[in-house]
Amino acid sequence: MTQSQQKTVLITGASGKFGRHSAAAFAAAGWQIRSYDRARQNLTEAARGADAIIMGMHPPSYELWAEQLLPLHARVIAAAKAHDIPVILTGNLYGFGPDAGSRWGADTEMTAQNPLGLLRRQLEQMYRGGDVRTIMLYCGDFIDDRPTGNWFDRFVAAKVWKGRLVYPGALDAKHSWCWLPDAARIAARLADRADTLERFQPVPMPGYALSAHDMAAAMTRVTGRKVTAKPLAWWPLKALRPFMPAMKGVLEMRYLWSHPHELEGTTLATLLPDYAPTPLDRALAQAIAALPGAPKPQVQAQPLAA
Numbered sequence: 521m522t523q524s525q526q527k528t529v530l531i532t533g534a535s536g537k538f539g540r541h542s543a544a545a546f547a548a549a550g551w552q553i554r555s556y557d558r559a560r561q562n563l564t565e566a567a568r569g570a571d572a573i574i575m576g577m578h579p580p581s582y583e584l585w586a587e588q589l590l591p592l593h594a595r596v597i598a599a600a601k602a603h604d605i606p607v608i609l610t611g612n613l614y615g616f617g618p619d620a621g622s623r624w625g626a627d628t629e630m631t632a633q634n635p636l637g638l639l640r641r642q643l644e645q646m647y648r649g650g651d652v653r654t655i656m657l658y659c660g661d662f663i664d665d666r667p668t669g670n671w672f673d674r675f676v677a678a679k680v681w682k683g684r685l686v687y688p689g690a691l692d693a694k695h696s697w698c699w700l701p702d703a704a705r706i707a708a709r710l711a712d713r714a715d716t717l718e719r720f721q722p723v724p725m726p727g728y729a730l731s732a733h734d735m736a737a738a739m740t741r742v743t744g745r746k747v748t749a750k751p752l753a754w755w756p757l758k759a760l761r762p763f764m765p766a767m768k769g770v771l772e773m774r775y776l777w778s779h780p781h782e783l784e785g786t787t788l789a790t791l792l793p794d795y796a797p798t799p800l801d802r803a804l805a806q807a808i809a810a811l812p813g814a815p816k817p818q819v820q821a822q823p824l825a826a
Contacts, residue, residue: 528552529711530567532596533576537668538610541704542574549708564599572711573600575609582769585639593643597652606653606714608707611722613660613696615640618779622694624658625784626722634772648720655710655717658724658783659703660696665806672697673811680739680747681813687732688752689777694734696783698727699803709792723791728800729782742805 529546533539534555543553556566558577567573575596579588600607616624617632630641647654667673675686689695703725710723730738732749739747754774761767788795808814 527571529572530570531574532556539576545704545708567599581766583765608655610659611656622780626787654720659698685736685749691732693780694729724783726785
């Protein structure tokens with residue numbers, strides 16, 4: 521790709537989870553990276569000359585969703601419409617709800633009635649009805665290549681090097697997980713062919729659908745020691761609710777840990793038939809390498825100079 525042909529992506533939330541990985545994936549695909557500074561820049565002006573926007577900005581905690589979530593996305597939609605460029609974002613699974621069955625695809629109706637689920641449905645309707653080009657990746661809970669305070673590294677795998685997997689729900693219920701580097705890689709590939717996609721293009725990302733026992737078996741392979749799944753004690757989180765407003769949202773979405781679900785992969789396979797996800801064990805090995813108790817990398821001694 522010559523410099524005159526090089527495309528530019530504007531990344532909002534470039535230091536965040538999806539934004540950080542998107543910057544790496546788009547750079548590897550030959551795109552020019554432009555980071556948005558919301559403290560200093562006007563978003564519509566920052567998007568001028570860009571070929572796509574990565575939406576990586578989010579309210580910092582659940583208690584701010586009602587006030588900040590939709591206005592934040594409205595700004596991104598306005599900027600994208602002003603330049604007729606696509607927005608690429610991850611969409612969590614809150615909108616589907618406990619009555620939506622257990623296998624969720626691009627055409628699955630969202631039925632959630634709880635506050636956070638309704639906000640998620642409103643957000644999607646803003647993009648669907650806003651006449652803005654959109655690529656929305658439906659993703660499960662994030663697994664990252666470093667500790668970032670997600671459910672995975674903060675609770676589920678925090679004690680994995682001690683042989684324990686601490687699980688927030690039913691141990692036999694399938695739960696959807698997303699390896700973030702893969703999500704960013706998919707985003708970059710779809711951005712390259714955005715002109716061929718639907719105006720609003722939902723793309724469920726199958727990721728890994730695992731029960732706690734499945735995860736424990738994989739961790740046993742990865743760590744080389746027996747890992748056993750144990751249920752999370754929720755009472756400490758409930759006790760924090762009066763002092764930490766975000767706990768209301770955590771408790772509200774608790775049902776997702778016991779409601780079996782997985783994301784259907786037909787749309788992704790149709791759009792990117794040669795896409796190959798990162799093998800589960802490889803992703804988990806990277807994700808837990810920096811967690812407490814992980815073995816230190818072996819440093820090879822250098823021979824003394826003659």
